[in-house]
Amino acid sequence: MTDKQRLKEIILELSYEKRKVILASGRESDFYFDGKQTTLHAEGGLLVGKLFYDAIRDVDNVHGVGGITLGADPIATATSIAAYLDGRPMHAFIIRKEPKGHGTGQWLEGRKNLPPGSRVVIVEDVVTTGGSSMKAVRRAEEEGLVVLGVVALVDREEGGRENIEHEGVWLRSIFTKSELVA
DSSP: OOHHHHHHHHIIIIIEEOSOEEOTTSOEESOEEOHHHHHTSHHHHHHHHHHHHHHHTTSTTOOEEEEETTTHHHHHHHHHHHHHHTTOOOEEEEEOSSOOSSTTOOSEETGGGSOTTOEEEEEEEEESSSHHHHHHHHHHHHTTOEEEEEEEEEEOSSSHHHHHHHTTOEEEEEEEHHHHOO
16 A cells, blocks of 8 residues: 555545535535644654655755644644655744744744745645635745745645636645545
């Protein structure tokens, strides 16, 4: 069994639910992917790191991986570790939803590892419309980082790819909804 096949099993077991929910985009859906159940699972997290790193292995000079807390946090860490183990250090970073309320008041954690001009990839657990991904892209750019693209664990195939690519950013996904469920 490949890493991708095993990760699919874990996602379907832990993260996929057939029920009515309201998504971050505000849309109603009859299914839900709770990516954190997979990314915080010991084996799931390991496989996520390996597969996200594989998804960007061909991209030159990636200095960092990260995205908006909380969904991106375990993905960024796992990807950073997988890259380091392969001899290509990529530092993880976290974009806060609100600036830090004390101390430096910063939006981005991991800042000292990524000076202005650092080339980064945004990571996400699930992309629906692409709104959260583009918030992360804009915030990273405001912090002086150069965003190369976005990688998602699951693309729900609900317009996110088109919206992100319309903004001039590429999107790669480990899975699409149709690859996971018929």
